Amino acid sequence: MGIAIFAAFLIAVGGILHFVGLRIAIEARPDIARAMGGVLTQAEQDKIEEAYQERLRLIQENLQATTEELLQIQKIKDRFMEMATPSAVKSQIPGGNAKGGPLKPASFKSTNSSDLVESLDESLHNVTAFKKSVQEVHQLWTKQLTWLNALPTGLPVKGHYNLSSGYGFRIDPFTQTMAKHEGLDFAASVGTPIIASAGGVVSRAGYEAQYGNMVEIKHAEGFMTRYAHASQILVRTGQTVKRGDIIAKVGNTGRSSGPHLHYEVMRAGAHINPANMLPKEH
Ligand SMILES: [Zn+2]
Incomplete structure (x- = not known):
């Protein structure tokens, strides 16, 4: 054209x-x-x-x-x-x-x-x-x-990372048994910026035993993203964020065996493989 x-x-x-x-x-x-x-x-x-x-x-x-x-x-x-x-x-x-x-x-x-x-x-x-x-x-x-x-199609980290664990069934690092891993793990050093993968409204921001410091963002079309194990949270519940805004920093809090970002994407409450939402090279 x-x-x-x-x-x-x-x-x-x-x-x-x-x-x-x-x-x-x-x-x-x-x-x-x-x-x-x-x-x-x-x-x-x-x-x-x-x-x-x-x-x-x-x-x-x-x-x-x-x-x-x-x-x-x-x-x-x-x-x-x-x-x-x-x-x-x-x-x-x-x-x-x-x-x-x-x-x-x-x-x-x-x-x-x-x-x-x-x-x-x-x-x-x-x-x-x-x-x-x-x-x-x-x-x-x-x-x-x-x-x-408005859809979560961006990367959730800004800076160097390695994809350490994929979506789906895997040996749980804590129980050594098969368990479903509902997100994607981005191994990165503590303090690496975690960014919103799309614009939206923060629906949760706080500490949970499993996820550690975590942020949840509600997006358009029923999409939701979750960012876990942060060392620091930089947003509040109810806050509006844009794609690429720094919302937290990579850490090792909660049920985590090393510094990484655990990233989940959900649509209408069901998990989606985040890899399918990322740009092609991932
Ligand atoms: Zn994970």
Whole structure:
């Protein structure tokens, strides 16, 4: 789609250059321009020139607005790349399968007839329609980005870590028996920042025998995340947090056999493998 937008943009620029060329022809060689456009009197030529200038200005305005829109879309695309939609939520992106309006490139007709203004009107119409579809794409992408940003798809630690224990059944380090491990363990040194993997509201922050110092955050779409064994808690219950906010520090409190973050993701009360919510490389 980026290529289509860029191609349409080039076509539009080409069109402008074409018309500028015609204008120069009118000034430099009125006889040729007259022959080309069938202009008979100076008054007619002036009238066309005036109408033509107005339309050219409008086309340029629209192209300028569209260029700014494209720059905004580029920024959103960069944010998307940063976030790399995890497979677990991909099918739920609102409007994910919808096309962002018809991306019909603006077309410019070259004309040898006297209806230059009419042709410019058509070009103006096309450029305006193009601007509108770019705006629609921009709006759709903004909506998707906002939605994705609210889901726990980010990393819960900031700094160096090793994934020390995966989700699922394992030998419990304390009882030496098979037990279900409902989260992902990020081994990191004490004090490493623990960050909110998405925006939300802190629903629990305090000490529990098993989890030690722990924080729970409620997110959109019924998601909840839990961060356990912290050495220090930096948020209060009821506090609103943004994705990436430091909420606690890695520690070894509660039922923990070494400094690490125990990270859980739940949806509607059921555990999800956090690895499925993380960017692809994890
Ligand atoms: Zn764990």
